[in-house]
Amino acid sequence: MMNRTLAPETSTITHIDFQSPEIDTLANKVDVYSMRETTDETVRIDFVFDAGSLKTSKIIAQLTGELLFSGSADKSSDEIEEAIDRLGGFTGVEISTERATISAIGLREHIVTIAKTVVDAMINVNFNPKEINQLLQSKKKKMAISLEKVSTQARRAFLSDLFNNSPYGDLTQLEDYDEIDQKDLIEFHKHKYLKGLQYISIVGALNDEDLNAIKELGNQFSKDEVTTIDYDYSYTPNNIHVEKEQALQTAIRVGRVLFNKQHTDFIKFSVVNTILGGYFGSRLMTSIREDKGYTYGIGSGVAQLLETGYFFISTEVGKEFKDLTLEAIKAEITLLQTEEVSETELSLVKNYIIGQILEQSDGAQAMMDRFISVETYGLDFSYYDKFIKEVNEITPKEVKDLANLYLNWEDFTVVSAG
């Protein structure tokens, strides 16, 4: 009879092969990154612009991005959508704080035509007032729904407190949708789209001819200096409660302004974060979900912004468990600061983190994402070698020291909504 209590041998990962995309630079200085060794017919092309929400006032960036396919002098929005749909194509619009990513998605046989339609629509958009108004109505409705959620309320209160001196904390309000000046959209489009292309990334098995066609599309834009952001990220921690009487659960956000991957402690702090709340077996999940049953889920993380970052703990708990949950979170942090993590737990977390990096690098699109996520911060693939090395080397004492340095309750803003 086999002994089922004994775990099979495992081997640890010591090295991951990262594959860099091909890099071409266009005459207008725009970089084109491509991963063409793929095994299926899918293609995704991202056009990335210096058009994030911080580069203008409030909702102008969001609206400009979402209106890119809303019609031009000679084509209606219906005609543009029809032309893309006919070829089985999809578009994507994602506006982050710093950048706007406009995607053309489809199968290889049609992708060049889809991308041409996308670029033509983007360049010639005329911001028809009727289209603006329809979008405003629909966005306002969606936002009103979202504002009912305690998770949204807590996240908004948390961000506006953490970043009360910078536009990261300046959130869209419902009334912002009431009046928009078409001129603002036109102006933003002119500067941040027509002259704001940062790079193009391509994942899919394009041949040279198709790749050249995409490059030509890139040449229709230009690349001006990026608007730089230089804000004051200092803040004073606060306790905030947003009351929602009939809520059944309370959303909790706890955290502080911290740093992004450019900081020397970022990698090792990631290990501390993982132990605390960064995976299913984390201490917060074990205590607050698996031991006490207060919540369906709890987690922590470091959100990275271009010039800074923030640490957060996030959960939704039964209304009656709010104070108990905050106490339990505090207890877990104190434990990290006072007792060294066991070698067993630390080794599990190290293996888990490196296994995740391997999984997150699986496939051409994933590899492109890894590349972009270092390139954005002026780093290269050697960052991941450093990452694996530092994760493998961190000691229980370092974990404890970092917890003492960065996880002090008095530095935290604590928000509850519900």
Add this chain to the structure above:
Amino acid sequence: MVEFERFELDNGLRVIFHKDVTTPMAVVNTLFDVGARDESPERTGFAHLFEHLMFGGSVNIPNFDGPLQEAGGSNNAFTSNDITNYYDVVPAQNLETALWLESDRMLSLAFTEKSLEVQRSVVIEEFKQRYLNQPYGDLWLEFRPLAYETHPYRWATIGKNIEHIKEATMDEVKDFFKTHYHPGNAILCIAGNLELEEVKRLVTKWYADIPSKEKKVRNLPQEPKQTEFRTKTIERDVPSDVYTYGFKMVGKGEDGFYEADLISDVLGRGKSSRLYKRLKKELELVTDINAYVMGSTDTGMLMLSVHPSDGATLEQIDTEIWKIIDEMKSTLVEEAELEKIINKVKTTKAFSEQGVLNKSMALAMNELMGDANLINTETELYEKVTVEGIQKYAKEILQKTNCTQLIIKAKKNDE
């Protein structure tokens, strides 16, 4: 083309193996042929609660997650009305760890009182978080019993109400395991850069001694044909109204499913669909509208979800929706329009099969539906759909007497 091999153990466990040389990861996907439809009407939400208990330690291994994470892997699971699916993603060299863990919990659980007690409260919090404490979160809790009269699809996977979860006992947990969790009721799919012989050896090593049991014959009350229009209006504390329509249709795998799926695409998938163009862009009666099919195994539903514009009335919107529906029944869809939606289906399918995990889940699900190879032939089945077929099934499905409508009204807060 997704290539695969099949083999079966003497205890009835069906195994699918897909070799993928492009990935460093391996997937172990275990599908159990049990879902919320197999629950007693007095104990709804049980299949899903049980899924949580599957992580509470097994007969020989106290902790499921720890060893898998130690091996660099991660895992999760989901329950639907039809199935329960568990998956592990591990670096390929540590495949055996996942097989060790999964086989032990197929053999038997630890069944601790503590685990039951805690997971009961976790699921109750999940119920609140996802269904009660969200705007429109109880939509399906209201819609299902309106649309289904006898079939167990009349309750949602989470259950009819929190009380059913509170009352679950350990004896019921054990009984559920005995009935539904055994090799003959499971499909195991393993994928990664692995060799068939090695996979066979490891699967035999860990699973062959799990006792086989008789597969329970499913005998569900089937839903009778709907013969009257059903509508219900409820008031909720939400910012705006939402209208939901459901038309009964065949289950996945039955004749007419692909036609119905494409009918929903013509009506309301994306910005060039008929409902979107007419009701949103042209008439501005809605801020959003879309159509889709449920894809359930038994009697399914073609759904319309409608977000009315401020000031638009139900009557105006309803009239326009029925105009578009009547047009689908009276006039053949143009070949070009059919080609357009089939092109979208192809793109969606190609993207949905990216990655070794997605492929494994699809292979296991298709095997349960009758043939794992459906993953490779499904596109052809869509391509075989004709404009006449679309019209035929539109006439059959899109009838008023086959329609259920739920109106969620925003409560007016006059203070």
